[in-house]
Amino acid sequence: MADIDRQRNIAFVGPHHAGKTTLVEAVLAHCGAIPRRGSVIDGTTVCDHEPEDIAHAQSTTVAFAHCNCGPIDATIVDCPGFIDFYEETKMALAGVDAAVIVVDADPARASHTQNLVDYLEARKMPHCFVVNKMDRPGADFEATLEALQSLYGRHVVAEQWPIVDKNKQSDKSSGFCGYVDLADMHDVPPDLEERTKRAHVELLEAMADFDDHLMEELLEGVEPPPDEVERDLCAECSHDQIVPVLVASAATGEGVDALVRAIEKWFPSPAEAAQVDAEGRPIAADPNGPVIARVIKTSIHPQSGKLSVVRVLSGTIKGDATLTDISQGGEKVRSGGLYRLQGKKQEPIPEAGPGAIVAIARLEAVKTGDTLTSNGHKVLLPRVPLSEPCFAIAIKPKERIDEAKIFQMLARIVDEDPSLRLARAEITNEFLLLGSGEQHVGIAVERLGRKYKVEVDTAPPEIPYQETITSGTEIHSRYKHQTGGHGQFADVWLRFEPRERGSGVTFEEKIVGGVVPKQFFPAVEKGVRETLAHGPSGYPVTDLHVTLFDGQYHDVDSSEQSFKTAAGMGVRDALPKCHPVVLEPIAHVTVTVPTTYTSTVIQQLTGKRGQILGMNPAERSGYDAIEAYVPQVELSRYITELRTATQGLGSFSSRHERYDPVPGNRVGPKAAV
Ligand SMILES: Nc1nc2c(ncn2[C@@H]2O[C@H](COP(=O)(O)OP(=O)(O)OP(=O)(O)O)[C@@H](O)[C@H]2O)c(=O)[nH]1
Ligand SMILES: [Mg+2]
Structure with a gap:
């Protein structure tokens, strides 16, 4: 078997x-790649190896592992499941040829995979489901399958189909002890026959x-031979026609042998998985062709530097290769070592x-998502669409350390993700870190502290109120x-008039007869x-027109400074008399959710x-797009609330629309905010 036929990227x-x-x-x-299984809780697994993974007992970034499953050389990409890290998962999916969707044996959680399934289906990526945690009391395979x-x-x-041993059931175990292979139907326990x-x-x-x-055979009532079933299953799964559902307990290891066989048989090798460039032209998996590779993950170690994980589509990369980063304007980059x-x-x-x-060391200018080639070969791979x-x-x-330094360190964290x-x-003028959710940016801040010893305080962004x-x-x-x-002497008469919302501050002078000399107008x-x-409440005042229409000066004592001071005093006196109000920013929000959640x-x-503006069917079928004007102050944690209310399926985008008076002037003065 050629090298490439033995490979699986899952x-x-x-x-x-x-x-x-x-x-x-x-x-x-x-598969014997590690001597014994570690545990997530103890922080001893291969894939949850980042300190943040261990601290939170969950994956916070994608991780890579490999093993030999019989003749097969499998590279496994373990993706974080928490919704905040979904964008990273999408980047990693651009590097594999198939996906195993692991779900709980709980029908109520089946819809949590909706985004993923839609994403995989849209790309026709072969996948299977594994209903995991079958050992847990209450694990319900049949209901999960139906869901x-x-x-x-x-x-x-x-x-x-899971086999349960009733004698082994306890308050800690469902008694799950194996499975019936529904393709070959060997050794079916009598109580499961029907x-x-x-x-x-x-x-x-x-x-x-x-x-x-197969259809003909079924219509004629002929039982197809097992090897034909097996062959069809492989063909249909690897073409994303059939999505098989398997059972397992990662905790006991039951079902893992079948999963390994499934990876070997049902999923395509890189040679069979079609790859195309950004223009849809096919890319041949030719070891002697030009190098074409996609960066699917970047990690930066404060001492040893950058590590870019790439998926090679064509050509052969050597340890000291010089590559061209097509996405960065053709910049030449030199590999500092090649690793698995x-x-x-x-x-x-x-x-x-x-x-x-594979991982390539020290490609400093290279970013996740970039296309690398050899000899300046001009091919660009399709970009992964990341959400805002x-x-x-x-x-x-x-x-009080240099803000520029923090910016530099944070830029490295952003470079990784x-x-x-x-x-x-x-x-x-605040310094903002933006991401896909509270945990996403929270973990980034933890990384900043750990990797670069930079401690920062975080707070919800200030609302840019105005008056x-x-x-x-x-x-x-x-x-x-x-x-x-x-x-010092200056005397001014100022007129204040409200202006239309959004029109800003305008100033004019209407001095007649030189009662205030021209040179003092700018002051x-x-x-x-x-x-x-x-x-008056401490926020910037906007949307008003100020006119200097009269005044006096003194030949000796008047100066720019004195006119500036007089004008400032005038403003301070005038504003409270003009019934000032606080204005808050209003955002135009578009929320996209499955239609079942529209009313929620x-x-x-x-x-x-x-203020609901309307709702329409979204581009994505089965989803509604709801548009509304919402005060920005109400949106600071909205993504978390939205996801909680919609099983993680809702998303939203927003843009600044306008400023409106705060009802009842309910915002406190700035100093108290
Ligand atoms: N009983 C039982 N517990 C399991 C099983 N698989 C995982 N767990 C436990 O479930 C918890 C989550 O397991 P993880 O392997 O971290 O799950 P994950 O899908 O990688 O989680 P994220 O990466 O954070 O999305 C851990 O406490 C595991 O020990 C299983 O088959 N049975
Ligand atoms: Mg994990």
Whole structure:
């Protein structure tokens, strides 16, 4: 068998805590890649190796492992299930040829995989389900299977049926002790004969939808020979026609042997999995062709530097290769070593051919998602569509250290994870870290502390309130100060008028007869504008027109400074007389949810003082897009609340729309905020 035919690249994906990392551990142990299984709780697994994974007893980033399953050389990508890390999972999926979706044996959680299934189906990526935690009391395979089928269609079909030993049932165990293979139907326990027979027929019927010969056999009542069933199953699974459902307990290891066989038989090798470039042109998996590789993950070690995990599509990369980063304008980059990853362990290898997932050291300019080629070969791979960040925190250094330094360190954290973003907030000028959720940015801040010893305080971003006036006034302001020699004198009359919302501050002078000399106009304007930066409640004042229309000066004592001071005093006097109000930013929000959650979301938005603009079927079928105006202050934790209310399936985007007066002027003065 050629090298490439022996390879399998599989992602383990699925909802948070379904047991992916534990199952990968069980597969590695079963295949002899590790001497014994570690545990997530003890922080001893191959894949949850980052300190943040261990601290939280969950995966916080994708991890890579490999093992030999019989003749097969499998690279397994263990993806984090927590929804905040979904963007990373999408990047990693761009490097594999098939996915194992691990789910809990609990029908109520079946819908948690909706996003993933839609994503895989849209890419026609072969996948199977593993119903895990079958050892748990109350584990319900049949109900879980039904839930999966009703959500994802009848081509999702059981390939195994769990065997439960009633004598082994306890308050700690369901008694799960094995499975019936529904393709070959060997050794069926008598009490399962009837149920598994039905399941066997369901499997064949689902497969027959894609196989005329099998359909004929079924119609004629002929039982197809087991090897034909096996062959069809492989063909249909590897073409993403059939989605087999398996059973397992990652905790006991039961079912892991069958999963390993499934990986070997049902999933395509890199040679069979079609790859295309950004223009849809096929890429041949040719070891002697030009190198074409995609960066699917970046990690940065403060001492040893950058490690870029790439999936090679074509060509052979050597340990000291010079590559071209097509995504970075053709920059030449030199490999600082080639490794295969077993969790955190880096195993040096001399070269990597098509189909390989390998780590390349010290490609400093290279980012996740980039296309690397040899000899400037101009091919660009399709970009993975990442969602815009929907959660932000403000970052403040704990100690008074250089902000530029923190920015630099954070930029390295963002370099590792392209779904994070750094920004400077308008108006408040705060330093923001944006990401896919509270945990996503929280873990990034933990990483910053650990890797670069930078401690920062975090807080919800300040709301950029503003103030405005609702009525006008005229004010007389005189500044006069006598100190020994030179005095200071300025006298101004200012008119204040409200302006349309969003029109900002305008200033004009209407001085007649030179009562205030021209050279002092800019000083008056400066005094006005500077003082308007902090209104009666402390927020910037906007949407008003100020006119300098009269005044007096003194030949000797008047100066720019005295006019500036007089103008500032005038503003301070005038504003409280103009019925000032606080303005809050209002966002235009679009929430996308499965239609079953539409009314829940509308209620939620209304509770947030939202004004519903309408709802329409979203681009994605079965989903609604609800549009509303919502005060920004109500949105700071909205993504978390939305996900809680929609089993993680809701998402939203928002943009600044306008400023509105805060009802009842309920916002406290800035100093108290
Ligand atoms: N009883 C039982 N517990 C399991 C099984 N598989 C995993 N667990 C436990 O479930 C918890 C979550 O397991 P993980 O392997 O971390 O799950 P995961 O899917 O990798 O979680 P994330 O990466 O955080 O999404 C751990 O406490 C495991 O010990 C199983 O088959 N049976
Ligand atoms: Mg995990």
